Amino acid sequence: MNRMTNSLDFQAQALTLRAERQRIIAGNIANADTPGYVARDMDFAAALREATGNQAAGSMMTGQMGTSPGQIPIGTGSTTELGLKYAAPSQTSLDSNTVDMDRERASFVENSVKYEATLRFINYDVRNMLDSMKSPSQG
Amino acid sequence: MSMFKIFDISGSAVSSQSQRLNTVASNLANVDTVAGPDGKAYKAREVTFQTVLMNTGDGSPGQGVRVSGVTEDQSPGRKVHDPANPSADADGYVTYSNVNAVDEMVNMISASRSYQNNIEVMNTAKTLLMKTLQMGQG
Numbered sequence: 115m116n117r118m119t120n121s122l123d124f125q126a127q128a129l130t131l132r133a134e135r136q137r138i139i140a141g142n143i144a145n146a147d148t149p150g151y152v153a154r155d156m157d158f159a160a161a162l163r164e165a166t167g168n169q170a171a172g173s174m175m176t177g178q179m180g181t182s183p184g185q186i187p188i189g190t191g192s193t194t195e196l197g198l199k200y201a202a203p204s205q206t207s208l209d210s211n212t213v214d215m216d217r218e219r220a221s222f223v224e225n226s227v228k229y230e231a232t233l234r235f236i237n238y239d240v241r242n243m244l245d246s247m248k249s250p251s252q253g
Numbered sequence: 254m255s256m257f258k259i260f261d262i263s264g265s266a267v268s269s270q271s272q273r274l275n276t277v278a279s280n281l282a283n284v285d286t287v288a289g290p291d292g293k294a295y296k297a298r299e300v301t302f303q304t305v306l307m308n309t310g311d312g313s314p315g316q317g318v319r320v321s322g323v324t325e326d327q328s329p330g331r332k333v334h335d336p337a338n339p340s341a342d343a344d345g346y347v348t349y350s351n352v353n354a355v356d357e358m359v360n361m362i363s364a365s366r367s368y369q370n371n372i373e374v375m376n377t378a379k380t381l382l383m384k385t386l387q388m389g390q391g
Contacts, residue, residue: 133255144317233388
């Protein structure tokens with residue numbers, strides 16, 4: 115039974131994270147004209163690894179991020195307590211707002227397509243499971 | 254369900270942008286207003302936006318936006334020499350409002366684009382939620 119629902123559990127986690135990311139990007143788009151607002155985004159792969167507790171991937175991540183969990187990873191921006199990162203501004207503006215509308219729109223569309231894809235995977239899993247429970251006579 | 258918060262976030266942005274559009278309309282309407290008997294002409298108004306943290310229920314922040322205040326542009330009004338005008342002062346100058354029509358038009362386009370963006374975000378969120386409701390049905 116565990117093996118049957120494993121894939122479903124994974125997709126459910128992914129769906130929750132996609133919804134979360136959708137909300138973060140919506141917040142960025144909402145604050146496109148707010149002075150001093152700093153755009154944020156989520157490292158989706160890392161968040162999913164953390165949420166699903168994948169051991170192999172987890173050890174790979176510590177190698178990449180350093181030994182201490184609170185350590186700031188090398189790269190653009192620092193990590194917040196929620197694992198959200200600040201986007202590096204592509205162009206500076208006078209009001210120090212770092213929302214790049216082109217990037218946010220692209221991320222938003224990308225995220226909604228992937229959300230739908232995850233939904234389809236779930237539907238496919240459910241249908242698969244139901245089909246395998248049917249007796250041959252039920253067709 | 255964190256997706257529902259998108260409507261709050263984008264909704265706050267839409268209402269803030271419409272307030273901005275309102276001030277633009279008010280400014281443009283008063284672009285040719287002449288100073289009244291008190292010598293004070295209409296001053297251009299501008300809204301200031303501020304990020305507001307929203308309670309999403311699960312501890313993670315949702316970032317909406319609100320209008321933190323409406324400020325008046327304190328620069329002096331446009332003065333035109335027109336002694337025949339009944340509103341002219343002792344030197345024959347008429348003081349108009351300090352609204353810059355070009356600034357206002359740019360502000361208007363920016364506000365309407367932001368408004369559209371947020372409406373689209375809400376539409377997408379709605380489509381995704383409708384599809385989520387149909388999960389497992391087919």
